[in-house]
Amino acid sequence: MFSFFKKKKEEKEELPKEEPLESSSLNDDSYANPVEIKEQEIQIEQNSVEEEKKGFFSRALEKTFATIKTVVPLKQEKISFDDIEELLIEADMEYEIIEKAMNGLPSEITRKQLRHRLVMLFEHAPDVDLSNLPKPFVRLIIGVNGAGKTTTIAKLANKSKKDGKSVILGAGDTFRAAAIEQLSTWANKLDVPIIKTKQGHDASAVAYDTISAAIARNIDNVIIDTAGRLQTQTNLNNELKKIVKVCSKAMENAPHQKLMILDGTQGNSAIAQAKAFHEMVGIDGIIVTKLDGTAKGGALFSISNQLELPIFYVGIGEKQDDLIEFSPESFVDSLLDEIYTPEEK
């Protein structure tokens, strides 16, 4: 991908130093300021990251795309208002959000017009600055059983390691023995430390010990699991609140992120679930799992828009690498690529 730049640099190095350069032997790029070249390289790198993400979304959203293609089977330059409306309904976007997105659009809609409106649906979610993270950076993982919490924790731990960061896990779902075992299995597989206790023991003590261990061992990232279900909703509420409070005792301002894991196959019904947890402890962001197994990809619009929360990642499979950073632009572009001809970009 950078061969162009490498070649230019090599060519320049081969030129005899003493002889004045003839303008005809060089194109404009040869005079480019190294800073500009660097900026271009960075731009190309960013574009290729966006392209790669778009590729991931295209694969993850296969089922969603198959559904919308029943409405718009052939790519077009302009698509009718009614068809767009129908395909968004088919992709499980809430009708209220569709109305909001399409308000005032003409009867024939271009790619540019639709792109602008769809990307805007994500814009009210606050920007999160992840450039200057505290150490350890503590994330609390919240969500109902079966949503994909354990798998997502493993994926996040794997990502930390790949980014060159050390990580420790806290098996905070002490309600179920299986949850502790499952997370331990992942910790073994990924070769990362885990703090755990026996089933039924205090989950907030696990959270405290995990953060303390991270501080003592100079570990970069802490990821703490929590129960998705207890005997009653009140118990769950109390437990989560206690864990949050105890985290802040172990380290000021911890947990730094409370992340809600939502099962993407549930589409819009996941929103009510997230609202309930948001009311309990306040959620900072969302990870939507199982996007690979659903035709309800359009629910991502509603989830982010309704909850006014950012989607940080999406899960696109059961393996440790099946997690991608969410970007509204690449998500919307991969969707539009399916229905619009490329010229109208």
Ligand SMILES: Nc1nc2c(ncn2[C@@H]2O[C@H](COP(=O)(O)OP(=O)(O)OP(=O)(O)O)[C@@H](O)[C@H]2O)c(=O)[nH]1
């Ligand atoms: N296809 C697919 N499956 C996933 C994804 N994430 C998780 N799963 C699967 O969903 C199931 C539930 O995931 P878990 O990680 O065990 O979910 P949990 O929220 O920890 O649930 P409990 O174990 O019941 O507490 C498992 O079979 C996972 O392999 C994903 O992104 N795509």
